[in-house]
Amino acid sequence: MKNITGRMHRSDVDILEELQNDSRVTVSELADRVNLSDSPCWRRWKKLEEEGYITGYSATLDRKKLGLQVVGFSQIRLNSHHPIDTEKFELAIREFNWVMTCFCITGEADFIVQIVANNLDQYYERASELRRLPYVWSIQSSIAIKEVKNTNQLPLRN
Known part of the structure; x- marks a missing residue:
């Protein structure tokens, strides 16, 4: 399966996918999900931030509950x-x-x-x-x- 990011390492793509699903995940949980140990996972995560692949973190809000119908x-x-x-x-x-x-x-x-x-x-x-x-x-x-x-x-x- 080819990834859309070209030459990006599979582990980096896995990390990005997991963070899109749950950006509140701990390093340890993320490492388990992407089959890495904690330290390499943390280093890859930080590198993805430094290289601009991750531009921020936010909460997804329910617009209807907030009255935006x-x-x-x-x-x-x-x-x-x-x-x-x-x-x-x-x-x-x-x-x-x-x-x-x-x-x-x-x-x-x-x-x-x-x-x-x-x-x-x-x-x-x-x-x-x-x-x-x-x-x-x-x-x-x-x-x-x-x-x-x-x-x-x-x-x-x-």
Whole structure:
């Protein structure tokens, strides 16, 4: 089985997979899971952090329990593709904590953003806030009606 990371050692891929599943695992538990002794496992783990394969650790929260019932996706077209306008838009997007993801895309739109909100009224307010940015020409939004899959785990093996 070939891994997506190319020449990365199998033990490193195993460590990354385990940490994606449970980043609270102890070194000893991780070592058992990847068939290494504690010291080599710890060294490989630290090396993966130093080389930037691991960029941080976080908890996965239940958005519905936190009252964030609405997930929407807005395709945004800018009125200019001048680098200064694009940069201003990107800086503004980074400031909105309710924008979960933002990608520059190909096609008719320039960007797609994922927005979370408590309800449809709040979603409308947030989309309107984006629409009022001076460099936004148009927004086309879609509301998610069912979550089928939502993961942040990357596929490490083909």
